[in-house]
Amino acid sequence: MAVQIASGKVAISATINGEPQTWLSEPRETLLEALRDRLGLTGCKEGCSNGNCGACNVVMDGRLVNTCCVLAVEAQESEITTVEGLGTPDGLIPLQKNFLEEAGLQCGVCTPGFLVATKALLDKNPNPTDDEIRWWLAGNLCRCTGYDKILNAIKKTIAETTTE
Amino acid sequence: MRAIQYAAPRSLGDAVAILQERGNKARILAGGTDLIVQVGEDARDVDVMVDGKHIPELMELSFDPEKGLTLGAAVPCYRIYEHPEIKKHYPGLVDSTSIIGGTGIQGRASVGGNLCNSGPAADSIPTLIAYGATVRIVGANGERTVPVENFCTAPGRNVLAADELLISIHLPAPSAHSGACYLRFIPRNEMDIAVVGAGVSITLDDNGIVTAARVALAAVAPTPLFVPEAGDSLVGKAPTEEAIAAAAEIAKNTARPISDMRGTAEHRKHLVGVLTRRALHRALERARA
Ligand SMILES: Cc1cc2nc3c(=O)[nH]c(=O)nc-3n(C[C@H](O)[C@H](O)[C@H](O)COP(=O)(O)OP(=O)(O)OC[C@H]3O[C@@H](n4cnc5c(N)ncnc54)[C@H](O)[C@@H]3O)c2cc1C
Ligand code: FES
Ligand code: FES
Numbered sequence: 001m002a003v004q005i006a007s008g009k010v011a012i013s014a015t016i017n018g019e020p021q022t023w024l025s026e027p028r029e030t031l032l033e034a035l036r037d038r039l040g041l042t043g044c045k046e047g048c049s050n051g052n053c054g055a056c057n058v059v060m061d062g063r064l065v066n067t068c069c070v071l072a073v074e075a076q077e078s079e080i081t082t083v084e085g086l087g088t089p090d091g092l093i094p095l096q097k098n099f100l101e102e103a104g105l106q107c108g109v110c111t112p113g114f115l116v117a118t119k120a121l122l123d124k125n126p127n128p129t130d131d132e133i134r135w136w137l138a139g140n141l142c143r144c145t146g147y148d149k150i151l152n153a154i155k156k157t158i159a160e161t162t163t164e
Numbered sequence: 165m166r167a168i169q170y171a172a173p174r175s176l177g178d179a180v181a182i183l184q185e186r187g188n189k190a191r192i193l194a195g196g197t198d199l200i201v202q203v204g205e206d207a208r209d210v211d212v213m214v215d216g217k218h219i220p221e222l223m224e225l226s227f228d229p230e231k232g233l234t235l236g237a238a239v240p241c242y243r244i245y246e247h248p249e250i251k252k253h254y255p256g257l258v259d260s261t262s263i264i265g266g267t268g269i270q271g272r273a274s275v276g277g278n279l280c281n282s283g284p285a286a287d288s289i290p291t292l293i294a295y296g297a298t299v300r301i302v303g304a305n306g307e308r309t310v311p312v313e314n315f316c317t318a319p320g321r322n323v324l325a326a327d328e329l330l331i332s333i334h335l336p337a338p339s340a341h342s343g344a345c346y347l348r349f350i351p352r353n354e355m356d357i358a359v360v361g362a363g364v365s366i367t368l369d370d371n372g373i374v375t376a377a378r379v380a381l382a383a384v385a386p387t388p389l390f391v392p393e394a395g396d397s398l399v400g401k402a403p404t405e406e407a408i409a410a411a412a413e414i415a416k417n418t419a420r421p422i423s424d425m426r427g428t429a430e431h432r433k434h435l436v437g438v439l440t441r442r443a444l445h446r447a448l449e450r451a452r453a
Binding site for chain 2: 005007064068
């Protein structure tokens, strides 16, 4: 047959948080599993593994995706940003700082997904309305905060950047 | 997930060859938002996933004012609802694609996948039927074309043979004074499965008389339900409140919903009437705009 059908481990190359990476994954592995277990990027969380919670969100080739619904082999030659690519413990981005200051998290399982998803929104639309924020984040679930504190953190970030 | 194999063919012929050899244990992978979840939960018996996203025909998105819209089967929702000509000429498609899952799902999920998953509550299928869309299918014996209303045969089932795949969906060119709309009822504001959905289209002549109308429903039958009598009842008439209410009543009486955890049959019938009427009014506003 003309086309190769992969069953064993596949070498996957992708640019992750700006750095070229190559690793081996079986076709059955989701991108979520590969990021966590092969690359040690445990910021990506498994909340549901069926697409409903957004805890596994990353930006892949410029679009927000749920990595539990993507196979690792589909990430071949892609560009990915995870929460680890946003800021560092010593150099938080304003959005991260504001999540802390506004208590936009408690257990923290949903937080990386919210940060990545919100960053994707603000990169596209730096001054969204409350409705636009809530609609964009409809696929991100939080069982702790009740969402208002997350909204406060996001709105504070928007206010800071638009008045600069 | 159970062990699977993965192939990324670059042409229709190569994809069909795999389907032909591996039968119904091979599945096309578009956005994966149904397939990966179903295989992960052992709800579908699959040996090989055949990635459709490297086949150019499946990723095509093109509009021609004469020929209409060609929507490659694997084009994700966000490319559809962000497309300027789709926003302008096919707003019903924007209604549907912007409510399938959340932003992350819309980054991957395709209309082709929604159609081939063939769920009775799928949010894009009534809209495609309302637009009079057809699908292009290819298999070992060549190509064929099927109207969307004849595509689904039972919950999760459709007319595709094991060696066939969906290439693209074709929506006819927009006529002057035409509009369409899709509305669904869910108990939340977003991220839920339709209790009922209604996709409608309406076309007027220069005097405002209806020349064509189509109504299709989600989640009220084992497959998405086309109700030609509802649309036909408007043809030749002015689209008055009364005429629209009468068309909605026909849709309501044609629906054959079941009662389940999402709603009772009675509630669903009521919703069909309300949503069909509202969707027709919205489509009419768009037709007049
Ligand atoms: C959290 C979440 C929320 C969701 N919300 C909604 C919603 O609100 N409304 C809704 O309608 N759906 C919803 N869905 C279901 C799903 O996202 C949609 O049905 C989506 O459109 C499927 O598209 P896909 O590209 O991801 O399909 P895939 O998962 O890739 O494929 C779906 C099925 O179609 C087959 N297939 C795909 N492409 C082809 C082709 N070209 N030829 C032949 N067979 C093919 C696959 O083999 C598979 O069986 C949701 C799913 C999740 C996980
Ligand atoms: S873990 Fe992916 S959406 Fe919940
Ligand atoms: S902080 Fe616990 S789920 Fe959001």
